[in-house]
Amino acid sequence: MKKATSILLLLALVATLACALVACNPADEEWYVEEGAEVINVYLRDFEEWSNNYTIDAIRRFNSNLTDGIQVEYTLLLADQYENKVQSDREAGKAPDVYLISxxxxxxxxxxxxxxxxENVLSQKMIDDISESAKNYVYLKEHLYAAPFCFEPSIMLFYSKKAFAAAGVTSAPETYAEMLDACAKIKPTLSKAQYVVGTPKGLPMGWANIGQFYNAAGGNLPLSDDWSESLVMQNKEGYKSFLNYxxxxxxxxxxxxxxxxxxxxEIIREVCEGRAAMTFAGSYAVSTIYDEYPECVDDIEVAVVPTMDGTSNVATTTNGGWSYVLDAATAKRTGADGRTHAELAAKFLEFLLTDSEVAPEYFEKANYCKSAGYNSVIVATGKEGESNKYYAEIARAxxxxIATPLYNYDITTECSKMIEEMVINGKSADQVITTFDNMVKQIIRQSGLxxxxxxxxGN
Structure with missing residues (x-):
């Protein structure tokens, strides 16, 4: 088989199909092309720039093997268009071989x-390497359906010590009341171009706040463990307290x-660039601080988000994160040598997620604000993360x-709607909680949960 390599000299994001972004490769980096190799298509979701660059470089390194008969090609998609693109391509019979799913x-x-x-595609070595905690996320209905990529607390409170000091706020707020008091003190010290605290908007308003709703409800999700009934009204006072705050x-x-x-x-940039005094953000914000705003490391601190009574021994966040999956059609797509796309894609996933040189690099670049799903990678990163000033508080959270709930995302969307209805339409906490309870019951019934x-x- 004839082999060739090519150099891509331009770094660019090229729009395709009105929503896809194809990321070219860093200038002067050798991009390897194995002529005649079977192409495996991967859809990547846009994350932080460092994360995108890491994954693209890992693909480049995988493609440097010019004798394996596999050529990985990727498409980088905007975060708010990713799900729709995957869905539309699946319906058109053009789903990628590999893609990310939360x-x-x-x-x-x-x-x-x-x-x-x-379980019949990945190597047994890779399967055995999956950590016990990660197995709880990817083994469902008695099968292994995903290769874990990373885990991360979805919400923390990042704040500027200088902004706090200027307002006479001496420590991170631990209760709802302390948070509102700190905000009241900070606001008069800011210019018109600044604001006090950043919060998740749109879709993230739902998933980022799951842990806060859970905490307010005394450690309960909106429905029972067997998904048979709504627990909303049982925890009404907790919801009411959180929503009013x-x-x-x-x-x-x-x-x-x-x-x-x-x-x-990217919300952490608001604090790094002085537009906000503090912000809620996922733990991954740590990497942006270290990599793009190293001058802010001494000033910016992190804390567990405030709770009703200041205790944080009940979850305040989900351990969100992402996994790689293979489209069902990969078992039927076959290359010239008879190997299925599932077999070929599995080799790429093993390289990306467990290779002893490639996989630990991701968590190093993340400045240890995320955790791996494989024992070998956990051991490889060792104790290095403990030298990171943010590590202990993020580890505490x-x-x-809790794991991101498996029930219909509609329920999480209804959580965020409670906030929107109160803020935009002036409804009371009692009104939105009653509506939420009715919607949870309706979703349980209509979806057969x-x-x-x-x-x-069971009990």
């Missing part, structure tokens, strides 16, 4: 037979209604975190 969306993909079980951030002018540039993924939680093991 842990909370796995069950839906499984129920619709969108993705392929992996959280919507006050909007109604008192502490947080803007509009989203920042880059959305929740992660140790109490009762008794169908795959993680439920």
């Amino acid at each position: 842990y909370g969306n796995l069950l839906t993909a499984i129920n619709y037979n969108y993705i392929l079980p992996l 959280y919507t006050s951030l909007y109604t008192k002018g502490y947080t803007p209604l509009q989203d920042c540039a880059g959305g929740y993924n 992660a140790s109490n975190a 009762a008794g169908n939680n795959p993680a439920y093991r």
Whole structure:
């Protein structure tokens, strides 16, 4: 087979199909092309720039093997267009071989037979390497459906010590009341171009706040463990307390209604660049601070988000994150040598996620604000993360975190709607909680959720 390599000299994001971004490769980096090799298509979701660059470089390194008969090609998609693009291509019979899916969306993909079980595709070595905690996320309905990529607390509180000091705020707020008091002190010290606290908007308003709703409800999700009944009204007072506090951030002018540039993924820049005194952000914000704003490391601190009574021994966040899956059609797509795309894609996933040189690099670049799903990678990163100033507080939040719920995302969307209805339409907490309870009951009934939680093991 004839082999060739080519050099791509331009770094660019090229729009395709009105929503896809194809990321070219860093200038002067050798991009390897094995002529005649079977092409495996991968859809990547846009994350932080360092994360995108890491994955693209890992693909380049995988393609440097010019004798394996595999050529990986990728498409980088904007975060707010990713799901629709995957769905539309699947319906058109053009789904990628490999794509990313959040842990909370796995069950839906499984129920619709969108993705392929992996236990007969991945090597036994890779399967055995999956950590016990990660198995709880990717083994569903007695099958392994995803290769874990990373785990991360979805919400923390990042704040500027200088902004706090200028307002006489001496420590991170631990309760709702302390948070509102700190905001009241900070607001008069800011210019008109600044604001007090950044909050997740749009879709992230739902998933980023799951842990806060859970905490407010005394460690309960909106429905019972077996998904048979709504628990909303049983936890009404907790929801009411959280909603009144959280919507006050909007109604008192502490947080803007509009989203920042880059959305929740990039919200930490608002503090780094002096536009906000503090912000809620995922733990991954640590990497942006270290890599792009090293001058801010001494000033910016992190804390577990405030709770009703200041205790944080109940989860305040989900351990969100992402996994790689294979489209169900990969078992039927076959290359010239008779190997299926599932077999070929599995070799790429093993390289990306468990290679002893490639995989640990991701968590190093993440400045250890995320955790791996493989024992070998966990060992490889060792104790290095403990030297990171943010590590201990993020680890504290992660140790109490819950998994992203597997039930219909509609329920999470209804959570965020409670906030929106109070802020935009002036409804009371009592009104939105009653509506939420009715919607949870309706979703349970219409979606046939009762008794169908795959993680439920009974009392």
